[in-house]
Amino acid sequence: MQALKIVVTGCYSAGKTHFIRTLSDIETVSTDYAVTLDEERQLKRETTVALDFGTIAINEHLNLYLFGTPGQERFDFMWEHLSIGCLGYVVMVDSTRPGHFAETQRLMDRFAEITDAPFVVAANKQDDPAALPVSYVRRRLSVPLSVPVLSCTATDRPSAKLVLLGLLKQIAARHQESYPQQA
Amino acid sequence: MALEGTLQDMSLSDLLQIFRLGPKSGILVLNGGDERGVIYVAEGRLVDAALMHTDRSVSAVQEEAVIRMLLWENAAFIFRHDLAVCQRPSKISHDSEWIVMEGMRRRDDPARALPYHTLSLDTQLQLSPLPSSAENGVSLDVNQWRILSQVPSCPNLRTICEATGIPPAQAIRTIAELMAIGLVEVVIPHVPKPRPQQRPAAPAGMLQAGTLEPGFAGAVATAMGGAPDTPQVGRGLIDAIMRRVRGL
Numbered sequence: 001m002q003a004l005k006i007v008v009t010g011c012y013s014a015g016k017t018h019f020i021r022t023l024s025d026i027e028t029v030s031t032d033y034a035v036t037l038d039e040e041r042q043l044k045r046e047t048t049v050a051l052d053f054g055t056i057a058i059n060e061h062l063n064l065y066l067f068g069t070p071g072q073e074r075f076d077f078m079w080e081h082l083s084i085g086c087l088g089y090v091v092m093v094d095s096t097r098p099g100h101f102a103e104t105q106r107l108m109d110r111f112a113e114i115t116d117a118p119f120v121v122a123a124n125k126q127d128d129p130a131a132l133p134v135s136y137v138r139r140r141l142s143v144p145l146s147v148p149v150l151s152c153t154a155t156d157r158p159s160a161k162l163v164l165l166g167l168l169k170q171i172a173a174r175h176q177e178s179y180p181q182q183a
Numbered sequence: 184m185a186l187e188g189t190l191q192d193m194s195l196s197d198l199l200q201i202f203r204l205g206p207k208s209g210i211l212v213l214n215g216g217d218e219r220g221v222i223y224v225a226e227g228r229l230v231d232a233a234l235m236h237t238d239r240s241v242s243a244v245q246e247e248a249v250i251r252m253l254l255w256e257n258a259a260f261i262f263r264h265d266l267a268v269c270q271r272p273s274k275i276s277h278d279s280e281w282i283v284m285e286g287m288r289r290r291d292d293p294a295r296a297l298p299y300h301t302l303s304l305d306t307q308l309q310l311s312p313l314p315s316s317a318e319n320g321v322s323l324d325v326n327q328w329r330i331l332s333q334v335p336s337c338p339n340l341r342t343i344c345e346a347t348g349i350p351p352a353q354a355i356r357t358i359a360e361l362m363a364i365g366l367v368e369v370v371i372p373h374v375p376k377p378r379p380q381q382r383p384a385a386p387a388g389m390l391q392a393g394t395l396e397p398g399f400a401g402a403v404a405t406a407m408g409g410a411p412d413t414p415q416v417g418r419g420l421i422d423a424i425m426r427r428v429r430g431l
Binding site for chain 1: 209262299420427428429431
């Protein structure tokens with residue numbers, strides 16, 4: 001069995017674990033532990049400290065693996081390991097927490113240093129009527145127009161599928177740039 | 184389910200612009216320490232507001248309350264969606280653009296109202312792609328109009344100053360005012376992509392060129408000129424993955 005890997009990253013409580021759970025064929029493997037910091041506990045009770053792991057079987061020979069990174073910056077040493085060999089990555093951002101935008105920008109800069117793989121930004125929690133619009137999220141994160149910023153509700157499978165398909169289109173476009181004769 | 188943050192994360196003028204463009208309905212509560220503010224928003228319009236001391240005595244209402252909140256340097260805010268606000272009688276006659284502009288006029292330094300933007304003469308500007316609401320009654324002064332008319336044709340604030348003869352300090356102040364009401368925004372600079380660091384090879388089991396089953400070997404090629412650990416998959420394989428994802 002061969003494996004392809006996509007990384008799902010984003011800062012704390014962005015919805016990475018939900019995104020993987022929503023898409024995975026299998027019961028996801030999570031390494032969640034009780035939150036210890038008071039300010040983090042206000043957002044969620046458990047957090048991912050190593051990785052989340054889900055799979056989508058493409059066929060009998062090939063699996064697409066979804067790896068979720070731990071959100072807190074103090075676990076950023078994991079990001080480099082998880083990004084090795086990835087086809088592309090999804091940056092999840094909580095559209096109802098503008099206070100997380102600066103940290104998400106730092107995370108995006110760090111990933112750009114680690115890998116040149118294609119990526120998309122998923123503006124999560126768009127099912128909340130109070131959520132910030134995708135255009136505002138793009139502007140605040142300074143995402144260039146060449147990178148899609150996609151509306152996302154991580155708990156909703158059709159929405160999560162569109163984000164993953166958006167990333168696959170970016171991967172296909174990168175492939176076409178590299179190998180135009182195969183187009 | 185709510186939008187939460189501080190005015191350092193997102194300015195009040197930004198919030199009002201988001202409400203207007205949404206359009207959103209609900210209650211915005213701001214906690215500024217000594218004072219607490221409440222703004223009622225119905226389909227993007229501000230319909231009522233109040234500013235209270237901690238002892239619950241009211242210090243300002245309606246337009247004046249919002250303008251004073253616009254002058255706060257920081258406060259925690261929470262906005263909850265609530266359609267019931269649409270049933271409230273409107274006690275605010277001016278639209279939010281007028282109120283934001285009035286707030287900016289009262290500021291000593293309007294650029295300080297933009298906590299996450301630093302304006303300089305090299306700042307590149309563009310007209311906001313999001314059109315303002317048609318019913319707005321914002322009134323611009325002569326200098327605001329002169330600067331606004333130069334934004335599409337001038338590459339940065341320096342050339343706007345040269346074209347209009349407006350002193351830089353005044354131009355920065357005016358741009359801050361135009362940004363606060365959503366007419367102008369900073370162009371996102373194109374940052375050249377940093378070169379990824381060299382890293383160890385991918386762990387065994389992950390897809391690398393030449394490791395696929397015979398049926399997929401043709402679909403995978405080694406990255407050409409990219410990071411050595413980033414596999415390049417063939418277009419046929421990408422299409423197969425997309426079909427599978429669509430079928431989920």
